[in-house]
Amino acid sequence: MIDKFKDAFREEAYELLSQLEDILLELEASPKDLELINAAFRAIHTIKGSAGMFGFEKPGRFAHDLENLLDACRAGKREVDKTVIDLTLRARDKIRAMIEQDESEGSFDEEAQLLIHEFRAACTGYCEDKAQPQATAPSAAAQRDGQASPSAAPAGAGGIRSYRIRLVPARDIFLSGTRPLKLLEELAALSVMSAVANFSAVPSLDTLDPEACYTSWDAILSTDKGIDAIRDVFIFVEDQCELSIDELGEADDEEGHTKKLGEILLERGAIQKPALDDALKSQRKLGEVLIDTHAVSSSELQAALAEQDHLKRVQEKHVDTGSSVRVASEKLDQLVDLVGEMVTLQARLSRTSGELADTGLSSIAEQLERLVSQLRDNAMSIRMLPIGSTFSKFRRVVRDLSRDLGKQVDLLTEGEDTELDKTVIERLNDPLVHIIRNSLDHGIEQPHERKAKGKPEGGTICLSASHSGATVEIRVSDDGNGLNLEAIRNKARERGIMGPNEELSEQDTMQLIFRPSFSTAQNVSAVSGRGVGMDVVKREIDALGGGVYLESKPGQGTTVVLSIPLTLAIIEGLLVRIGGERFVIPLSCVEACVELEEQEGLSEDGSALIHYRGDLIPIVDLRRSFAVPGEQPALRQVVVANDQGTRTGYVVDAVIGDYQTVIKPLGRLFKEAEGISGATILGDGTVALIIDHKRVSEAARRQKGRVH
Amino acid sequence: MATAKKNARVKLHGSYGIERAEELAQQLKSALAENDDGSRVLLELDLAGVTELDLSAIQLLYAAKKSALAGGGDLLLVGMLKPALSARLRSSTLISTHAADGPALAEALPSFLNTEATR
Numbered sequence: 001m002i003d004k005f006k007d008a009f010r011e012e013a014y015e016l017l018s019q020l021e022d023i024l025l026e027l028e029a030s031p032k033d034l035e036l037i038n039a040a041f042r043a044i045h046t047i048k049g050s051a052g053m054f055g056f057e058k059p060g061r062f063a064h065d066l067e068n069l070l071d072a073c074r075a076g077k078r079e080v081d082k083t084v085i086d087l088t089l090r091a092r093d094k095i096r097a098m099i100e101q102d103e104s105e106g107s108f109d110e111e112a113q114l115l116i117h118e119f120r121a122a123c124t125g126y127c128e129d130k131a132q133p134q135a136t137a138p139s140a141a142a143q144r145d146g147q148a149s150p151s152a153a154p155a156g157a158g159g160i161r162s163y164r165i166r167l168v169p170a171r172d173i174f175l176s177g178t179r180p181l182k183l184l185e186e187l188a189a190l191s192v193m194s195a196v197a198n199f200s201a202v203p204s205l206d207t208l209d210p211e212a213c214y215t216s217w218d219a220i221l222s223t224d225k226g227i228d229a230i231r232d233v234f235i236f237v238e239d240q241c242e243l244s245i246d247e248l249g250e251a252d253d254e255e256g257h258t259k260k261l262g263e264i265l266l267e268r269g270a271i272q273k274p275a276l277d278d279a280l281k282s283q284r285k286l287g288e289v290l291i292d293t294h295a296v297s298s299s300e301l302q303a304a305l306a307e308q309d310h311l312k313r314v315q316e317k318h319v320d321t322g323s324s325v326r327v328a329s330e331k332l333d334q335l336v337d338l339v340g341e342m343v344t345l346q347a348r349l350s351r352t353s354g355e356l357a358d359t360g361l362s363s364i365a366e367q368l369e370r371l372v373s374q375l376r377d378n379a380m381s382i383r384m385l386p387i388g389s390t391f392s393k394f395r396r397v398v399r400d401l402s403r404d405l406g407k408q409v410d411l412l413t414e415g416e417d418t419e420l421d422k423t424v425i426e427r428l429n430d431p432l433v434h435i436i437r438n439s440l441d442h443g444i445e446q447p448h449e450r451k452a453k454g455k456p457e458g459g460t461i462c463l464s465a466s467h468s469g470a471t472v473e474i475r476v477s478d479d480g481n482g483l484n485l486e487a488i489r490n491k492a493r494e495r496g497i498m499g500p501n502e503e504l505s506e507q508d509t510m511q512l513i514f515r516p517s518f519s520t521a522q523n524v525s526a527v528s529g530r531g532v533g534m535d536v537v538k539r540e541i542d543a544l545g546g547g548v549y550l551e552s553k554p555g556q557g558t559t560v561v562l563s564i565p566l567t568l569a570i571i572e573g574l575l576v577r578i579g580g581e582r583f584v585i586p587l588s589c590v591e592a593c594v595e596l597e598e599q600e601g602l603s604e605d606g607s608a609l610i611h612y613r614g615d616l617i618p619i620v621d622l623r624r625s626f627a628v629p630g631e632q633p634a635l636r637q638v639v640v641a642n643d644q645g646t647r648t649g650y651v652v653d654a655v656i657g658d659y660q661t662v663i664k665p666l667g668r669l670f671k672e673a674e675g676i677s678g679a680t681i682l683g684d685g686t687v688a689l690i691i692d693h694k695r696v697s698e699a700a701r702r703q704k705g706r707v708h
Numbered sequence: 709m710a711t712a713k714k715n716a717r718v719k720l721h722g723s724y725g726i727e728r729a730e731e732l733a734q735q736l737k738s739a740l741a742e743n744d745d746g747s748r749v750l751l752e753l754d755l756a757g758v759t760e761l762d763l764s765a766i767q768l769l770y771a772a773k774k775s776a777l778a779g780g781g782d783l784l785l786v787g788m789l790k791p792a793l794s795a796r797l798r799s800s801t802l803i804s805t806h807a808a809d810g811p812a813l814a815e816a817l818p819s820f821l822n823t824e825a826t827r
C-alpha cells in the first residue's frame with residue numbers, strides 16, 4: 001500500500017521535475033518573467049510538500065533550501081541570473097536522483113551538501129532563512145495584480161479548495177438595508193457553490209415578524225480564489241451575522257471515494273456518533289431513518305445531501321478538466337490487440353451476413369461495423385501522444401552539451417503537436433539523443449570557425465515533426481559543416497568497407513556513417529566519436545519499421561530525416577480488386593475514384609498520364625506492377641491518391657469499398673519488396689497486400705519525369 | 709362535527725420586497741384567518757403575477773404554510789412562474805433547479821413540502 005503511494009509520488013515528482021526543467025530553461029531566456037519564477041517556485045514547493053507527506057523526508061529538506069532561493073527571486077529580492085538557473089537545474093537533478101534511489105532519510109552526501117552551501121551563499125544578503133516559507137502569505141496587493149498565489153495551491157491539485165460556510169444573519173439584518181440574497185448571489189459568482197437555505201427557524205404567521213430574518217444558510221463552495229475572497233464578500237456585514245468558514249479536506253482520495261452521508265452529518269455536528277450508528281443498523285436508507293427517528297431535521301439532512309452532491313460534482317469536474325487516469329501501457333497494447341482481432345472477426349461477420357442475404361443479420365452486422373470502427377479509433381487515439389514532450393527534453397541536452405563544448409547552439413522545435421504512438425515516442429528518445437549529440441559535436445563548428453565562414457556565431461539545431469501520409473517525418477537539421485564525404489570515403493577504404501577504386505553515390509556514402517563503430521572523428525570526446533551513436537539510431541529506427549535518410553550540403557549543414565510509420569496497427573483502407581487478387585490502399589491518401597476511359601490507354605511500360613480536374617496525373621497500372629495474371633476487363637477504375645499535394649492514379653479492376661485494415665507485417669523474406677508495406681487478413685481468410693503508396697507514387701513521379 | 713373544507717385563492721402581484729413584507733403578512737393572515745370557524749383552509753397562492761420574491765417574502769411563504777398546516781389545511785403554490793422570477797431565485801441559490809410553475813417551486817424550495825405545522 002505504502003509502495004503504491006510512493007510510486008504515485010514518484011511519478012508525480014518526475015512530472016513536476018521535468019516541468020521545472022522546462023520552466024527554468026524558459027526562465028533563462030526571459031529572466032524577468034514573474035509568472036515563470038512563480039511557476040518554478042510552485043513546482044519546488046509542491047515537490048517539497050508531497051515529499052514530506054510520502055516519507056521522502058530527505059529530498060524534502062533539500063528542496064526547502066532551494067525553495068528559499070526561489071522565494072527570494074519571487075519576492076524580487078534577488079535577480080534571476082545564471083547562478084540561480086544553474087543551481088536550480090543541478091538541484092533538480094539531485095532531487096531526482098534522491099527520489100530515484102529511494103533516499104528517504106539520512107544525511108546528505110557531499111554533492112548535496114555542496115549544493116545546499118551554494119544555495120545559501122546565493123541567498124546571502126537577499127533572504128533570511130524562514131522556517132516556514134509557505135507561511136508567507138502573499139499580500140492582498142499581489143493577488144489583485146492577478147498573480148498566482150502559491151499559498152492558494154498548497155500541494156493540492158489545481159488549487160481548488162472546498163469550503164463549508166455557515167451563515168446566520170442577525171434577525172434585524174433587513175432593517176439595515178442588507179439583502180442576504182445579494183450576498184449569496186455574489187458568493188455564487190465566485191465559484192461553484194451549492195447553498196441550502198434553512199427555513200426551519202421561521203415561525204408560524206401569528207408569531208412572525210415580517211421584517212425579521214429567520215433564515216440561515218449552509219453552503220459548500222469550491223474555489224481557487226482562497227478563503228480571503230470569500231471573507232471579502234461578507235466584509236460589510238460581518239457584525240450583522242454569524243459566519244463560519246471551514247476548509248474541507250480533499251474531497252477525494254485515491255480511489256475517487258466520495259464522503260458518505262453519515263460522515264458529512266458527523267462532520268457538520270448535525271448528529272452524534274451513537275445516534276448515527278443506531279440509524280446505520282437498520283437496513284433502510286440512512287436519510288429516511290434519520291428523518292423518521294427525528295435524529296436529524298430535514299433541513300440539516302438537505303444541507304448534508306447538498307454537500308455530498310456538491311463534492312461529487314466538483315470531483316467530477318476536476319476529473320474533466322485537469323487530471324487523467326494513468327494506465328499501464330501493456331493494458332493499452334492488449335486493448336489494441338483485442339480490437340484488431342475484433343475488426344478481423346467483424347469483417348468475417350459482414351461477409352457471412354452478406355452471403356446469407358438476411359436483412360436482419362446484415363443490419364446487425366452494419367451496426368456492429370460502425371461500433372467497432374469507433375472502438376478502434378478510440379483505442380488508437382488513447383495511445384497517441386504529441387511528440388512535444390520528447391522535444392522539450394532535448395532542450396536540456398542541447399543546453400548542457402553546447403556549454404560543455406564551448407559552442408552556442410539554439411534548439412528550435414516545430415510540429416510539437418504531431419501525434420505518434422506512445423511506444424514509438426518512447427523508442428525515439430535514444431536515437432534522437434544520438435543524432436543531436438552528433439550534430440552538436442561534429443556538425444556545428446566552434447564560434448570562431450563559424451565567424452570565419454561568415455556564419456552567425458551561434459548555431460541552430462532544428463527539430464521538426466510532421467505527418468506525411470501514413471508516416472511521421474522527424475527532421476533534425478543543423479547549420480553546421482555538413483558531412484565530409486571525402487573523409488567518409490577515405491575511412492571506408494581504410495577499413496576495407498569500400499574497395500580502393502570503388503565509387504559510391506552520395507546517399508550510399510552518407511549511409512556509411514550508420515555502420516557500427518564507424519567514425520571519422522579524429523578525437524574521441526566525451527560526447528561522441530566512438531562511432532556507436534549512429535549505429536544505434538539505424539538499428540532502432542529499423543526496428544520501428546522506419547527509415548533514416550541524410551541530406552547534407554558541404555558547409556551548410558546536415559539534416560537527418562527519420563521516417564517513422566504511424567504504426568497504426570489498424571488503418572482505414574480502400575479495398576480494391578485486380579484479377580483474383582485484392583489490395584488495400586490506405587484510405588487516408590485516397591482522394592477520388594474515377595473510371596478509366598479506354599482511349600486513355602496505357603503506354604508500353606504501364607505508365608501514362610490522365611486528365612483529372614484540370615491536372616495531368618501519372619497513373620500506375622497495378623495489374624502490370626504486381627504482374628497479376630488474368631484477363632483485363634474493359635472498364636477499369638482509377639483510384640486517385642494524394643501524397644502531399646502530388647496525385648497519383650492507381651489503375652485497378654474494381655473498387656470494393658472501404659475496409660478496416662489490421663496491419664500484419666510481412667515476413668523477413670518480403671522486407672525488400674518494393675511498393676508493399678504490409679498485409680492484412682480479409683473476412684474470408686485470404687490475404688490482401690497493403691500498397692506502400694509513398695514509394696509507389698515516388699516511383700511513378702520519377703517515371704513521369706522521364707516521360708516528359 | 710366534521711370540519712368543512714374551504715378553498716381560498718390569493719393572487720399575488722408585482723415585486724415583493726422587504727417594504728411589502730408587512731402587507732403580504734396581513735394578506736396571508738386574513739386568507740387563513742377564515743379557518744376560525746374550524747373549517748380547514750386550502751390556500752392556493754397564485755404566483756403568476758409575481759415579478760420578484762425577496763427573502764422576507766419567501767420566509768412568509770414558509771410561515772403561512774406552517775400556520776395553514778396547523779389549522780388542518782395546507783398552502784399550495786400555483787400558477788405559472790415568470791421565468792425571471794425563477795431565474796432570480798436560482799441565482800440567489802434559494803432553489804437549485806428551474807421552476808416553471810408553483811408546484812415546481814414548492815418542490816424546489818428547501819424542505820418546503822416537509823414543513824411541519826407550527827402554531
